[in-house]
Amino acid sequence: MTTGTILIALLALAVVGYFLGRGRAVASAGGDVRRLHSLPRFYGLNVALTTLIPALAVLAVGLLALPIWTDLRVGAAIGPSLAGGDAGRQSLLIAQADRLAEGLEGADANVAAIAALDDGALAGAFADAGIAVREGTDPSILRAALARVGTQETGSWMLVLLVGLAGVVGALVALRASGPAFRARNAVERAILGVLILASTIAIVTTAGIVLSMLFETINFLRAYPAADFFFGTVWNPRFSGDSQLGLLPLLWGTMYVSLVALIVAVPVGLLAAIYMSEYAGPRVRAVAKPLLEILAGIPTIVYGLFALVTVGPLLRDWFAQPLGLGNSASSVMTAGLVMGVMLIPFVSSLSDDVINAVPQSMRDGSLGLGATKSETIRQVVVPAALPGIVGSILLAASRAIGETMIVVLGAGAAAQMDLNPFEAMTTITVKIVSQLVGDNDFNSPETLVAFALGLTLFVMTLALNVLALWIVRRYREQYE
Amino acid sequence: MNDMRITERAVDLSETKISARNVQVFYGDTHAIKDVSVDIADKTVTAFIGPSGCGKSTFLRCINRMNDTIDTARVTGDILIDGEDIYDRRVDPVQLRAKVGMVFQKPNPFPKSIYDNVAYGPRIHGLARNKVELDEIVERSLRRGAIWDEVKDRLDAPGTGLSGGQQQRLCIARAVATEPEILLMDEPCSALDPIATAQVEELIDELRRNYSVVIVTHSMQQAARVSQKTAFFHLGHLVEYGETGQIFTTPRDPRTESYITGRIG
Numbered sequence: 001m002t003t004g005t006i007l008i009a010l011l012a013l014a015v016v017g018y019f020l021g022r023g024r025a026v027a028s029a030g031g032d033v034r035r036l037h038s039l040p041r042f043y044g045l046n047v048a049l050t051t052l053i054p055a056l057a058v059l060a061v062g063l064l065a066l067p068i069w070t071d072l073r074v075g076a077a078i079g080p081s082l083a084g085g086d087a088g089r090q091s092l093l094i095a096q097a098d099r100l101a102e103g104l105e106g107a108d109a110n111v112a113a114i115a116a117l118d119d120g121a122l123a124g125a126f127a128d129a130g131i132a133v134r135e136g137t138d139p140s141i142l143r144a145a146l147a148r149v150g151t152q153e154t155g156s157w158m159l160v161l162l163v164g165l166a167g168v169v170g171a172l173v174a175l176r177a178s179g180p181a182f183r184a185r186n187a188v189e190r191a192i193l194g195v196l197i198l199a200s201t202i203a204i205v206t207t208a209g210i211v212l213s214m215l216f217e218t219i220n221f222l223r224a225y226p227a228a229d230f231f232f233g234t235v236w237n238p239r240f241s242g243d244s245q246l247g248l249l250p251l252l253w254g255t256m257y258v259s260l261v262a263l264i265v266a267v268p269v270g271l272l273a274a275i276y277m278s279e280y281a282g283p284r285v286r287a288v289a290k291p292l293l294e295i296l297a298g299i300p301t302i303v304y305g306l307f308a309l310v311t312v313g314p315l316l317r318d319w320f321a322q323p324l325g326l327g328n329s330a331s332s333v334m335t336a337g338l339v340m341g342v343m344l345i346p347f348v349s350s351l352s353d354d355v356i357n358a359v360p361q362s363m364r365d366g367s368l369g370l371g372a373t374k375s376e377t378i379r380q381v382v383v384p385a386a387l388p389g390i391v392g393s394i395l396l397a398a399s400r401a402i403g404e405t406m407i408v409v410l411g412a413g414a415a416a417q418m419d420l421n422p423f424e425a426m427t428t429i430t431v432k433i434v435s436q437l438v439g440d441n442d443f444n445s446p447e448t449l450v451a452f453a454l455g456l457t458l459f460v461m462t463l464a465l466n467v468l469a470l471w472i473v474r475r476y477r478e479q480y481e
Numbered sequence: 482m483n484d485m486r487i488t489e490r491a492v493d494l495s496e497t498k499i500s501a502r503n504v505q506v507f508y509g510d511t512h513a514i515k516d517v518s519v520d521i522a523d524k525t526v527t528a529f530i531g532p533s534g535c536g537k538s539t540f541l542r543c544i545n546r547m548n549d550t551i552d553t554a555r556v557t558g559d560i561l562i563d564g565e566d567i568y569d570r571r572v573d574p575v576q577l578r579a580k581v582g583m584v585f586q587k588p589n590p591f592p593k594s595i596y597d598n599v600a601y602g603p604r605i606h607g608l609a610r611n612k613v614e615l616d617e618i619v620e621r622s623l624r625r626g627a628i629w630d631e632v633k634d635r636l637d638a639p640g641t642g643l644s645g646g647q648q649q650r651l652c653i654a655r656a657v658a659t660e661p662e663i664l665l666m667d668e669p670c671s672a673l674d675p676i677a678t679a680q681v682e683e684l685i686d687e688l689r690r691n692y693s694v695v696i697v698t699h700s701m702q703q704a705a706r707v708s709q710k711t712a713f714f715h716l717g718h719l720v721e722y723g724e725t726g727q728i729f730t731t732p733r734d735p736r737t738e739s740y741i742t743g744r745i746g
């Protein structure tokens with residue numbers, strides 16, 4: 001029985017439980033629903049939830065435990081002596097047993113019958129089932145393969161039984177309780193709370209998992225490569241032959257430089273657009289312009305990248321960089337920064353627009369009533385009141401800029417260098433993460449592992465920005481309530 | 482209404498400051514003010530009374546063109562201040578509002594310090610030549626708003642952190658800081674205790690020497706105490722307008738009588 005079938009069966013059980021619980025509650029009140037503590041549907045829901053939740057919990061635990069148990073059985077069947085304590089050889093043997101087990105399952109062999117045979121007859125039985133066994137394979141490997149198939153079969157049957165049992169017991173317990181005095185509504189409330197907590201736990205645990213996995217690989221990297229050279233190195237020069245220079249600073253510089261240019265473009269334009277949209281534009285202009293601006297946010301970044309590569313880069317080179325004698329590279333910090341700035345405009349403008357709209361009209365009235373003009377009101381009252389939200393939107397845009405990859409690859413190039421000239425090609429952390437991972441390197445070499453250290457650096461940077469944004473928003477929020 | 486001390490007031494026959502003729506206000510399809518004509522005298526306090534939703538605030542907002550900020554609002558008819566039509570195209574509403582100050586029904590301090598709240602108007606209009614003068618204006622205004630003693634030690638604290646009644650007085654101080662010729666006060670004492678109310682009423686009386694004050698109030702006693710003229714609004718109509726003493730002792734319209742004796746409203 002597959003997990004899907006178990007789930008469907010459970011759901012069916014819960015639906016049946018719902019109607020039984022509802023019916024039982026109504027019956028226990030003698031048909032007079034008003035005598036019940038809660039509406040009948042809450043009794044039904046309570047039974048359904050008490051059926052589902054414990055059974056699902058058992059299923060989850062079982063699905064996690066089954067592979068572990070199977071591995072233990074397989075390991076025990078092979079025994080430690082065969083590999084002679086060599087971990088590598090042990091894992092090879094286990095892999096061999098696994099292949100044979102797959103064969104057994106595919107051949108639909110009678111596992112129990114084969115397992116009953118003597119060690120000597122095992123190989124023959126395997127061959128009869130149509131599974132090729134290499135000459136001289138130790139019988140304990142064959143036993144291990146049998147153990148894997150057997151355990152999996154028994155295990156899944158036990159799982160079905162346990163899950164079914166949990167569901168039925170839960171349903172019965174809840175059904176028994178479904179009387180007029182039972183506070184089904186409160187019970188359902190608690191169950192809902194549980195589901196909400198579970199959802200947030202999943203989100204948090206996943207984040208923690210991602211960070212931890214990055215952290216472990218980063219630690220591995222720092223074992224193979226000196227930390228000081230990574231954090232303070234000014235040269236980025238990975239080599240496949242080893243002996244690379246993996247300095248973070250050129251990448252950090254490129255990231256900051258491109259982001260800075262992008263923000264210099266996006267913040268004023270986005271903010272002024274937001275002010276126009278929320279304070280000056282009539283409803284008709286707003287209805288057209290706002291969605292148009294938000295389309296910008298929907299364009300995939302690779303399209304922006306193409307725009308940078310094909311249009312903006314050559315344009316900047318021919319009209320600015322070459323005439324000014326600042327180089328002749330189409331890929332440049334300026335190209336990527338400008339295009340990324342355009343990409344960020346809607347982030348800044350739509351968030352700022354929302355916070356500006358949230359400033360109460362009475363605040364504007366107060367200022368206008370004192371004889372201030374519209375722009376004075378906006379500058380001195382509306383924008384300061386909305387400032388926390390505006391700063392928050394800018395910091396969010398900044399963390400997007402730092403994490404952006406595609407525009408940089410196509411717009412700024414891949415040359416890691418530290419230069420003040422904005423018409424020079426540079427590159428960022430994200431680009432180098434990609435290029436270090438797509439190579440054909442050994443996974444455990446510092447040249448590959450450095451990607452994780454870069455990723456963690458990036459994560460810490462954006463995290464810091466987000467925390468700062470949240471802090472600012474929270475610190476100054478609701479001043480006008 | 483027997484306990485009400487209605488004193489005969491010497492209303493000097495001063496010239497008309499505000500003159501409204503056939504004013505109508507619509508909010509979309511809602512007809513909020515219906516054909517109101519009224520002459521408000523200079524150097525007097527005029528009280529607007531009437532049941533909730535009858536259009537007192539709406540009419541008050543016409544006098545400094547605050548209704549311009551509401552998209553759906555439409556005003557017809559003429560309102561003249563010092564003989565000049567304020568809805569004329571040549572009139573700059575910004576200039577007008579500097580002249581006609583307003584205290585709003587709901588306190589709306591800016592999310593700035595108490596000092597900056599009061600200094601806001603004077604700064605915009607350049608009323609102070611230096612910091613010392615500005616400090617003086619702020620202190621005098623806060624004193625007139627009867628809140629100086631409570632906030633003098635925390636002028637840097639945000640105005641939004643004050644209590645509702647304190648915010649109300651801060652807004653009064655903010656409005657008088659720009660020295661308007663006309664002050665429109667929409668229920669300025671609705672959240673004040675009797676002592677603060679008395680202080681604000683004192684301020685209103687003092688303002689009367691130089692300015693004209695229009696005050697909306699739900700308290701008959703307050704209207705009787707501070708005003709020389711009273712206007713009674715009902716369902717968008719100006720039902721009765723006259724000297725305060727006369728309105729409260731011998732109202733001509735039965736609706737006015739019912740309202741001030743507490744039968745409608």
Ligand SMILES: Nc1ncnc2c1ncn2[C@@H]1O[C@H](COP(=O)(O)OP(=O)(O)OP(=O)(O)O)[C@@H](O)[C@H]1O
Pocket residue numbers: 508511513531532533534535536537538539540551553586
């Ligand atoms: N912004 C608006 N949009 C639409 N209708 C409005 C608006 N403001 C007021 N009104 C309507 O106009 C009428 C008069 O409102 P107004 O605020 O002038 O009453 P009021 O006399 O000040 O009442 P209160 O004593 O409760 O403050 C009400 O019927 C109200 O619903």
Ligand SMILES: [Mg+2]
Pocket residue numbers: 537538539586667
């Ligand atoms: Mg009102």
